[in-house]
Amino acid sequence: GDSVTQMEGPVTLSEEAFLTINCTYTATGYPSLFWYVQYPGEGLQLLLKATKADDKGSNKGFEATYRKETTSFHLEKGSVQVSDSAVYFCALSGSQAGTALIFGKGTTLSVSS
Amino acid sequence: DGGITQSPKYLFRKEGQNVTLSCEQNLNHDAMYWYRQDPGQGLRLIYYSQIVNDFQKGDIAEGYSVSREKKESFPLTVTSAQKNPTAFYLCASSRQLNQPQHFGDGTRLSIL
Numbered sequence: 001g002d003s004v005t006q007m008e009g010p011v012t013l014s015e016e017a018f019l020t021i022n023c024t025y026t027a028t029g030y031p032s033l034f035w036y037v038q039y040p041g042e043g044l045q046l047l048l049k050a051t052k053a054d055d056k057g058s059n060k061g062f063e064a065t066y067r068k069e070t071t072s073f074h075l076e077k078g079s080v081q082v083s084d085s086a087v088y089f090c091a092l093s094g095s096q097a098g099t100a101l102i103f104g105k106g107t108t109l110s111v112s113s
Numbered sequence: 114d115g116g117i118t119q120s121p122k123y124l125f126r127k128e129g130q131n132v133t134l135s136c137e138q139n140l141n142h143d144a145m146y147w148y149r150q151d152p153g154q155g156l157r158l159i160y161y162s163q164i165v166n167d168f169q170k171g172d173i174a175e176g177y178s179v180s181r182e183k184k185e186s187f188p189l190t191v192t193s194a195q196k197n198p199t200a201f202y203l204c205a206s207s208r209q210l211n212q213p214q215h216f217g218d219g220t221r222l223s224i225l
Binding site for chain 1: 155219
């Protein structure tokens with residue numbers, strides 16, 4: 001069945017460092033792909049999305065490109081801030097009718113000043 | 114502002130008690146979901162509903178029950194059959210099943 005695999009964390013960076021969080025997926029058909037962010041004690045917020053191959057989603061300095069040839073949707077940011085410390089979830093829309101989004105296990109990012 | 118409201122933010126349960134977590138949305142979404150989140154385990158789907166008066170079990174439905182009598186509301190009952198209910202519970206909604214989900218701020222349930 002469809003699945004999402006994220007790199008395990010925690011990821012620990014200094015402020016202004018470059019961020020990459022890897023996400024790969026397995027799916028039949030052409031799923032839409034999403035990144036969500038969860039700040040401490042809160043629910044998840046949609047960060048960005050891409051609906052077809054080669055689409056680039058972007059928001060708040062974060063970017064991710066839908067790569068069908070490598071089945072990947074890696075999250076990147078050129079210069080992280082302390083306020084980016086959160087848990088990041090990759091997700092896809094399942095190819096089977098009547099299924100909910102499929103989430104990865106989440107990657108914790110900790111940024112220090 | 115449209116959104117999802119979960120209440121209460123913190124909830125305590127005694128052994129053997131059922132408790133109900135509230136979830137209300139004013140986004141006019143058809144689909145609603147309940148997830149459980151434990152440290153290091155990501156999100157696990159408990160129940161979901163595509164439309165009023167219909168709901169489906171997710172991956173970990175045992176010990177939980179839901180109802181969907183109104184489009185806006187999708188309450189979750191944690192029954193005494195759920196042996197390890199301490200967790201962070203998240204409710205979400207979307208226009209349809211495979212579309213981006215909007216999340217509430219969660220309810221943290223603890224056992225006294």
